[in-house]
Amino acid sequence: EPGRGPFPAGSGRTEAIYQVFENVAKKYDVMNDSMTLGIHRVWKDILMHKMNPCPGTLLLDVAGGTGDIAFRFINYVRSVRQRQLQRKLKHHQNLSWQEIFDSYQKDQFNSLGDSQVVVCDINREMLKVGKQKAQHLGYSEGLSWVLGNAEELPFDDDKFDVYTIAFGIRNVTRIDLALQEAYRVLKPGGRFLCLEFSRVSNPLLSRLYDLYSFQVIPVLGEVIAGDWRSYQYLVESIRQFPPQEELKAMIEDAGFFKVDYENLNFGIVAIHSGFKL
Numbered sequence: 001e002p003g004r005g006p007f008p009a010g011s012g013r014t015e016a017i018y019q020v021f022e023n024v025a026k027k028y029d030v031m032n033d034s035m036t037l038g039i040h041r042v043w044k045d046i047l048m049h050k051m052n053p054c055p056g057t058l059l060l061d062v063a064g065g066t067g068d069i070a071f072r073f074i075n076y077v078r079s080v081r082q083r084q085l086q087r088k089l090k091h092h093q094n095l096s097w098q099e100i101f102d103s104y105q106k107d108q109f110n111s112l113g114d115s116q117v118v119v120c121d122i123n124r125e126m127l128k129v130g131k132q133k134a135q136h137l138g139y140s141e142g143l144s145w146v147l148g149n150a151e152e153l154p155f156d157d158d159k160f161d162v163y164t165i166a167f168g169i170r171n172v173t174r175i176d177l178a179l180q181e182a183y184r185v186l187k188p189g190g191r192f193l194c195l196e197f198s199r200v201s202n203p204l205l206s207r208l209y210d211l212y213s214f215q216v217i218p219v220l221g222e223v224i225a226g227d228w229r230s231y232q233y234l235v236e237s238i239r240q241f242p243p244q245e246e247l248k249a250m251i252e253d254a255g256f257f258k259v260d261y262e263n264l265n266f267g268i269v270a271i272h273s274g275f276k277l
C-alpha cells in the first residue's frame, strides 16, 4: 500500500518528508550515531561487504543523503585496489625502488580505477551537507551528486551495475514506483540492495525496542537537534514500513530475481537483495 506512514500519501507527504530532512540535515550524522549508538556504521559496512564491488563498478546510491554509503564504497574500492597492488609487488621482490614507485604511480595507489558512485537524493540540504563532508574528507574522484526523486530517477535505462538505498525507501511515498525505477536504471545482471529498518520478531526484544524508539529517540531528537517532531516521524515511519517478507514480495513484483534478505540485529534492520536478469 503506497504512502503508508505518519504522513499519508496525497496530503503533501513528499513535501512533509522533505521538511523533516531539511530540518535535520546539519545534525543528521550526529543524530544517526546517537540514535543507533553508532551501530548504523556497522550495518553500512555489512552492506558494503555484501555488495563486494568488483573493479569498474558503477554504483547509484539513491536517497544517499550525506554520502555515508558513497564514502564507504570509495574506501572499499580503494582498499581492494591497494591489496591487489601489494600482491602484485610481492611477486616482484627484486624490483628496484624506482620500479616500485612507477608501479604505484601507474596504479594510482589511492584511485578508484574506473569505479564510480553517483549519490542521488531529493533533498538539497542533505546533498549540500554531503558535498561539504566530501570536500572535507578529500573525496572527489569518481563521485557525483544528483538531485532527484527515487520515484522518477533522472538517469537512462540499463546504466548502473549496483543500486543501493540505505534507510531511504521508507521515506519514499510510492515504494512500488521507486522499485520499478531501480529496475529500469540497472543493467541486466545488476544488483539491487536495500538497507532498511525492519521488524524484530522476538517479542521481548520487540517490546524493549519499542520502548527505546518511542521513549528515547524523540527525546534525543529534542535534546540534540531541537526537533522532537522529525524524530517522532522517523520512529513512526519505521513502524509502518512493510516487514521483511512483504518488502521481498514488492521487490519481486518490480521484476527482480533471486530476491532475498538478511536480518541484522534480530531484524532491527534487514538487507534485501535482488538481481535484474
Ligand code: SAM
Binding pocket: 017, 021, 062, 063, 064, 065, 066, 067, 068, 069, 120, 121, 122, 123, 126, 148, 149, 150, 151, 165, 166, 167, 168, 171, 172, 173
Ligand atoms: N542513505 C543515507 C544514510 O544511510 O545515511 C541517508 C538516509 S536518510 C534517513 C533518508 C534520505 O532519503 C534523506 O536524505 C531524504 O532526503 C531522502 N529521500 C526521501 N525521499 C526521497 C525520494 N523520494 N527520493 C530520493 N531521496 C529521498
